Amino acid sequence: MRNWCGEPVPRVDGLDKARGRTVYLGDQSLDGALFGVLVRSPVAKGRLKKIYWDESIDWSGLFRVEAEDIPGQNCVSIIKKDMPCLAFDKIMYLGEPVALVASADLGLARSAALTAKQDIEPEKPLLDIRQAVEKYRQEPQSDGLIHSIDIERGDVQNALASSDLIVDGEYWTGPQEHVYLEPQVVAAIPRGDKIEILGSMQCPYYVRPAVALALGMPDENIIVRQTPTGGAFGGKEDFPSSIAIHAALLAQKAHAPVKIIFDRQEDISFTTKRHPSCVKLKAGVKADGTFSALEAEVLLDGGAYTTLSPVVLSRAAIHACGPYRWRDVGVKARTLRTNMPPYGAFRGFGAPQVHFAIESHVDEIAARLDMDPVELRKKNLLREGDQTATGQVLKESVSAVACLESVSRAADYAAFKKKLEHVQSTRHKKYGLGVASFWHGGGFTGAGEEHIAAEVAIDLMEGGRVQVAISSTEMGQGERTTIPQIAAQALGGIPLDLVSCDLPDTSNAPDSGPTVASRTIMMVGALVESCCMDVLAYLKKVSKTRDDEQIADWPDAVGRALKGRPKIRFAKKYEKPPDLKWNEERHVGDAYAAYAWGAVAARVSIDMLTMETTVDDIWCTVDAGKAINPKIVEGQVQGGLVQALGYALFENLQVSEQGAFLQNRLQNYIVPTSMDTPGLHVELIENMYSRGPFGAKGVGELPMNGLAPAIRNALRQALGQAPNRIPMIPENLVEQGLAGNTGG
Amino acid sequence: MEVAVNRRWNVNGQEIEVTFNSGDRLLDVLRNDLGLMGAKEGCGEGECGACSVLINGELKLSCLQLAAVLSDGTAILTAEGIENTRQGPLLQETANRNGAVQCGYCTPGMMVAMYWLMEHPKIPAGQGLSGNLCRCTGYKALIDTVDECRRILAGKKDGDMT
Numbered sequence: 001m002r003n004w005c006g007e008p009v010p011r012v013d014g015l016d017k018a019r020g021r022t023v024y025l026g027d028q029s030l031d032g033a034l035f036g037v038l039v040r041s042p043v044a045k046g047r048l049k050k051i052y053w054d055e056s057i058d059w060s061g062l063f064r065v066e067a068e069d070i071p072g073q074n075c076v077s078i079i080k081k082d083m084p085c086l087a088f089d090k091i092m093y094l095g096e097p098v099a100l101v102a103s104a105d106l107g108l109a110r111s112a113a114l115t116a117k118q119d120i121e122p123e124k125p126l127l128d129i130r131q132a133v134e135k136y137r138q139e140p141q142s143d144g145l146i147h148s149i150d151i152e153r154g155d156v157q158n159a160l161a162s163s164d165l166i167v168d169g170e171y172w173t174g175p176q177e178h179v180y181l182e183p184q185v186v187a188a189i190p191r192g193d194k195i196e197i198l199g200s201m202q203c204p205y206y207v208r209p210a211v212a213l214a215l216g217m218p219d220e221n222i223i224v225r226q227t228p229t230g231g232a233f234g235g236k237e238d239f240p241s242s243i244a245i246h247a248a249l250l251a252q253k254a255h256a257p258v259k260i261i262f263d264r265q266e267d268i269s270f271t272t273k274r275h276p277s278c279v280k281l282k283a284g285v286k287a288d289g290t291f292s293a294l295e296a297e298v299l300l301d302g303g304a305y306t307t308l309s310p311v312v313l314s315r316a317a318i319h320a321c322g323p324y325r326w327r328d329v330g331v332k333a334r335t336l337r338t339n340m341p342p343y344g345a346f347r348g349f350g351a352p353q354v355h356f357a358i359e360s361h362v363d364e365i366a367a368r369l370d371m372d373p374v375e376l377r378k379k380n381l382l383r384e385g386d387q388t389a390t391g392q393v394l395k396e397s398v399s400a401v402a403c404l405e406s407v408s409r410a411a412d413y414a415a416f417k418k419k420l421e422h423v424q425s426t427r428h429k430k431y432g433l434g435v436a437s438f439w440h441g442g443g444f445t446g447a448g449e450e451h452i453a454a455e456v457a458i459d460l461m462e463g464g465r466v467q468v469a470i471s472s473t474e475m476g477q478g479e480r481t482t483i484p485q486i487a488a489q490a491l492g493g494i495p496l497d498l499v500s501c502d503l504p505d506t507s508n509a510p511d512s513g514p515t516v517a518s519r520t521i522m523m524v525g526a527l528v529e530s531c532c533m534d535v536l537a538y539l540k541k542v543s544k545t546r547d548d549e550q551i552a553d554w555p556d557a558v559g560r561a562l563k564g565r566p567k568i569r570f571a572k573k574y575e576k577p578p579d580l581k582w583n584e585e586r587h588v589g590d591a592y593a594a595y596a597w598g599a600v601a602a603r604v605s606i607d608m609l610t611m612e613t614t615v616d617d618i619w620c621t622v623d624a625g626k627a628i629n630p631k632i633v634e635g636q637v638q639g640g641l642v643q644a645l646g647y648a649l650f651e652n653l654q655v656s657e658q659g660a661f662l663q664n665r666l667q668n669y670i671v672p673t674s675m676d677t678p679g680l681h682v683e684l685i686e687n688m689y690s691r692g693p694f695g696a697k698g699v700g701e702l703p704m705n706g707l708a709p710a711i712r713n714a715l716r717q718a719l720g721q722a723p724n725r726i727p728m729i730p731e732n733l734v735e736q737g738l739a740g741n742t743g744g
Numbered sequence: 745m746e747v748a749v750n751r752r753w754n755v756n757g758q759e760i761e762v763t764f765n766s767g768d769r770l771l772d773v774l775r776n777d778l779g780l781m782g783a784k785e786g787c788g789e790g791e792c793g794a795c796s797v798l799i800n801g802e803l804k805l806s807c808l809q810l811a812a813v814l815s816d817g818t819a820i821l822t823a824e825g826i827e828n829t830r831q832g833p834l835l836q837e838t839a840n841r842n843g844a845v846q847c848g849y850c851t852p853g854m855m856v857a858m859y860w861l862m863e864h865p866k867i868p869a870g871q872g873l874s875g876n877l878c879r880c881t882g883y884k885a886l887i888d889t890v891d892e893c894r895r896i897l898a899g900k901k902d903g904d905m906t
């Protein structure tokens with residue numbers, strides 16, 4: 001009997017991947033499959049009157065679909081139903097799909113799609129968050145809002161008026177592209193009255209109802225199977241639903257399997273990205289550094305349609321005050337509509353944007369008070385028993401201070417600060433060390449987990465084999481390894497190789513919810529653990545094992561339970577703990593069941609001639625509760641940090657006057673390489689969460705939150721003034737007047 | 745005009761004969777004609793390294809490589825062939841143990857680059873992997889894997905000599 005939780009066991013899917021044997025959907029040939037391509041609108045806004053096809057070409061073997069051919073509802077259903085699968089009448093962004101073409105020959109499909117002439121009456125688009133913010137500030141009640149959330153606690157105006165010091169600031173963040181290495185890919189295969197969808201995805205049970213609605217079919221007739229997924233990071237949360245519908249529409253028309261594969265340029269140009277943001281903060285502080293009141297205006301660019309923006313906004317609003325104690329809070333959060341492809345989920349989901357603002361702002365407050373930024377944070381960080389902006393009392397597993405102390409110790413913060421006074425003034429290179437604290441709520445916000453009502457199942461099979469059936473997906477984060485570790489341990493420490501967790505198939509796996517929101521281990525893992533406890537109790541009964549004893553012969557006990565059947569299934573459904581309360585309308589109450597915590601320090605140098613920033617070392621300590629597989633947790637933190645490094649320093653997306661992203665290939669959209677990887681010093685603190693599986697919380701998104709402001713704060717120290725906009729590419733630093741100051 | 749080209753190569757240690765169009769990229773020939781799906785197309789323009797292979801021992805991007813210019817007798821090693829090399833199993837197992845494999849999409853290309861780095865021990869790991877993008881791992885586990893395998897292989901060699 002073994003203790004699996006806490007073991008850095010190698011991933012179950014790792015060796016196949018290393019041997020080049022894993023078959024991704026693009027590697028799979030489907031009998032008789034056609035390739036589907038999208039016809040996209042050439043303008044960002046307008047009225048589409050008609051599509052003319054070139055009938056002089058040979059259309060035999062070619063299939064096409066327009067909006068009027070859609071048998072069900074013409075929408076990609078997620079939170080709202082405002083986004084059409086194929087635009088008709090209204091064009092809302094450049095590249096919006098208006099029609100589909102399929103052929104066995106990809107080249108032919110592409111050239112046929114190019115013959116489509118769209119008769120469009122163009123209108124003036126709103127493309128940029130700057131214009132959108134300006135418009136919103138002039139007329140806040142306009143129709144340009146996708147969603148609004150207000151959080152109020154105490155009396156923020158009064159509290160600001162009676163503060164010793166008021167600090168204002170405004171912070172901007174740009175869009176970020178996921179660059180999962182495997183571009184979007186999906187296939188639809190007609191099977192009698194059913195349609196099977198294969199795809200690289202995070203959420204099979206988002207795809208299923210979306211396809212069913214558009215095709216006018218019952219949910220059960222859509223079978224969704226996840227294929228090995230080459231990275232996702234949120235980019236395969238809602239987006240696959242839309243191309244799954246496209247493939248299904250074509251497959252139905254052609255009575256043949258249809259595959260849609262994006263190349264990198266199409267992928268960067270037209271799929272979701274992290275929401276750009278503008279966050280305005282006004283903080284009221286006491287002379288001794290105690291935080292008292294915070295007023296925040298959080299504006300996100302949502303792009304053309306609602307998609308996931310309301311929930312992204314909610315997470316942004318709740319995390320906007322940072323992991324700090326404020327007595328009075330007023331948050332006004334809005335998602336603005338622009339004529340850009342809808343912005344969507346990306347690791348962190350609204351939290352990285354507001355962390356950039358609040359963590360930069362804390363350093364501004366420290367500067368005004370002439371206080372050390374680490375000391376100022378320690379004074380105000382949330383502790384057990386404190387209340388968050390939504391009035392949630394933090395009852396357990398709070399590690400904000402411990403993480404910050406660990407990081408400043410590891411980075412030798414005090415010594416560095418001393419040394420800096422000598423090196424700074426003599427070089428054309430300047431140095432800085434910046435810190436940031438961060439947090440991340442695990443699981444869906446508010447009543448989200450209750451609405452999802454996740455279900456898991458455990459199948460017992462011959463030979464004592466155990467299969468965990470859940471819709472949670474493996475996308476590189478280690479779910480197929482970590483979930484079996486939880487199950488093997490909960491079943492009494494049975495051999496790990498008896499337990500498996502396959503890629504989900506909706507005809508077998510119950511809906512355990514989408515693979516998002518750092519919820520797979522914390523929420524789904526907890527259900528798996530509790531389901532396993534039912535299994536264990538049952539097996540002890542049939543094998544006549546006493547409660548306090550181990551089952552002596554596991555395969556035999558399972559055999560007795562099976563009684564000759566090939567398998568038996570146990571199931572468990574989420575039940576909301578009675579003490580969690582949430583008021584969605586007012587955004588008051590227990591926003592998350594538990595929070596993960598972290599702190600990060602970055603040591604940077606900046607070349608004053610080129611204004612290029614180099615990050616030399618990153619120290620990061622996180623508390624995500626029990627690290628079920630410490631190697632995997634560490635990998636999540638390291639990978640998240642390097643994504644955050646790109647977000648902070650390189651990943652720049654500009655929008656052309658027509659509404660296209662200027663950086664739409666890997667030649668000009670720059671992500672970190674191995675040469676950019678600084679020293680990564682990660683430490684884990686395990687502050688157990690009582691309802692998590694063996695004490696675990698979520699870790700997937702957390703490491704994305706703090707690094708950008710830590711780098712910014714390091715630059716502040718180096719330059720004396722700070723950029724308030726990311727990415728902090730040299731051009732942006734120059735534009736903000738930070739160049740040329742080599743005096744020190 | 746495209747014409748059919750016929751070549752005899754040594755792919756992953758096996759003599760093969762293949763016919764393809766004169767304009768085909770090596771990536772297409774490997775995937776479509778030889779059924780070797782290890783090399784992936786992550787960008788198609790030489791930026792990501794997911795399509796990396798060795799051509800006569802040189803690290804190359806198969807998405808930028810015109811297949812027709814590779815004459816008869818060319819030796820090609822893809823991710824699938826690494827397992828049967830001397831260093832292969834060590835590299836693959838160390839990578840997995842170190843957490844250098846996450847989503848796995850960059851991995852075949854990475855393994856080829858890592859194998860090449862075993863043959864070129866003077867090139868620093870971080871530099872040698874810089875043509876291969878990985879969006880999952882943050883590179884540290886990959887770099888550590890190269891360093892660790894080099895140490896082990898160097899140790900073995902010393903051992904052999906005494």
Ligand code: FES
Pocket residue numbers: 784785786787788789790791792793794795796805806807808
């Ligand atoms: S596919 Fe060849 S470098 Fe990206």
Ligand code: FES
Pocket residue numbers: 181230231476844845846847848849850851877878879880881
């Ligand atoms: S493991 Fe996913 S891109 Fe490298």
